[in-house]
Amino acid sequence: MISYSNWSVLTVSFLVVLYLALGGVTLSAVLHLVGAQWRYEIRRLAVSLFALFPLAFVLLIILLVGGEKTFPWLSTATEHGHHLPAWHNYTFLVTRQVLGMLAVMTIFWVFIKRQEVSDRSKEDQQRFHNIANWIPYTFVLYGTMIAWDFEMTLVPSWHSAIYGMQHFISNFNMFMAFLVTWIYVLNTRGKLVRPVEDYVYNYLAQMMFAFTLLFIYTFFAQYLVIWYPNLPNEVDRVMGMQNGDYSVLWWSMITLKFIIPFTVLAMRPSRHSPPIILTVAASIIVGTLFERYVWISGVNGTGTMPVFAVLVIVPVLAVIGFLLVRRMMARSHLIKV
Numbered sequence: 001m002i003s004y005s006n007w008s009v010l011t012v013s014f015l016v017v018l019y020l021a022l023g024g025v026t027l028s029a030v031l032h033l034v035g036a037q038w039r040y041e042i043r044r045l046a047v048s049l050f051a052l053f054p055l056a057f058v059l060l061i062i063l064l065v066g067g068e069k070t071f072p073w074l075s076t077a078t079e080h081g082h083h084l085p086a087w088h089n090y091t092f093l094v095t096r097q098v099l100g101m102l103a104v105m106t107i108f109w110v111f112i113k114r115q116e117v118s119d120r121s122k123e124d125q126q127r128f129h130n131i132a133n134w135i136p137y138t139f140v141l142y143g144t145m146i147a148w149d150f151e152m153t154l155v156p157s158w159h160s161a162i163y164g165m166q167h168f169i170s171n172f173n174m175f176m177a178f179l180v181t182w183i184y185v186l187n188t189r190g191k192l193v194r195p196v197e198d199y200v201y202n203y204l205a206q207m208m209f210a211f212t213l214l215f216i217y218t219f220f221a222q223y224l225v226i227w228y229p230n231l232p233n234e235v236d237r238v239m240g241m242q243n244g245d246y247s248v249l250w251w252s253m254i255t256l257k258f259i260i261p262f263t264v265l266a267m268r269p270s271r272h273s274p275p276i277i278l279t280v281a282a283s284i285i286v287g288t289l290f291e292r293y294v295w296i297s298g299v300n301g302t303g304t305m306p307v308f309a310v311l312v313i314v315p316v317l318a319v320i321g322f323l324l325v326r327r328m329m330a331r332s333h334l335i336k337v
Contacts, residue, residue: 238300
């Protein structure tokens with residue numbers, strides 16, 4: 001039987017794949033709404049990550065079928081009702097997760113199709129703008145639901161009013177780090193039909209810096225109100241992650257997601273150096289993986305390092321994701337085939 005520590009790798013993989021798929025369309029919509037001219041350099045590349053949604057949907061179904069392996073509280077639910085509020089009735093949970101992802105996929109697909117013809121006429125521009133207005137709301141609401149179901153309520157008595165925000169801010173910063181790395185690799189290897197201009201790295205670095213500050217703000221705001229009252233049903237989970245079997249991952253996450261990005265990107269020359277930006281991006285990505293795994297697997301402060309699952313599951317999913325995105329980019333004539 002697969003241990004919870006190993007099964008948690010699958011949950012983390014689902015969240016990573018999902019937020020990469022969500023991030024591309026969300027970034028393109030936000031850049032359009034604020035009138036950023038550099039959006040034309042990356043918007044088609046960014047939305048190509050929509051191709052990861054089918055993989056995310058398959059992972060979601062596996063996790064929901066897994067039931068008690070994915071949600072530890074389900075094994076102790078009472079016969080006539082769950083020990084969580086009615087919102088977390090398992091039938092309702094499965095229904096909203098499946099329908100929620102299908103709804104998001106539909107809205108994001110409409111955005112992509114309207115973006116493709118947005119310059120055709122004023123009417124097309126207006127229709128594109130209308131759907132773009134809905135994307136940030138969709139991202140926030142759906143990301144909050146994902147945060148509650150797959151992380152926050154894994155411990156039924158634990159809750160935080162700011163956790164949803166911390167979750168999707170952290171994951172969007174991971175997406176930004178992945179995007180800048182992905183663009184750099186495609187650019188330097190000459191794979192793009194139309195290479196991305198070098199100044200874009202600076203803009204992406206500025207956004208990574210901004211989201212690093214947002215991440216540490218939401219993290220500390222949550223940590224402070226939990227630590228200060230020192231209520232057992234709230235502080236025990238955090239102290240378990242901080243001082244338990246995954247304490248190394250916890251403190252590494254703080255270093256990788258805040259200390260390194262903040263100290264490096266706060267210096268202007270660093271934001272104009274692609275090699276330095278890539279180093280910071282790698283730090284954010286690894287730190288986010290540690291963060292997601294600790295919150296999911298370390299619910300009781302105990303667990304073992306999932307070496308087998310990491311060596312088996314992650315490479316397989318990475319290859320599948322690469323092939324899906326590569327196929328969509330080829331069909332969109334973004335890369336040289």
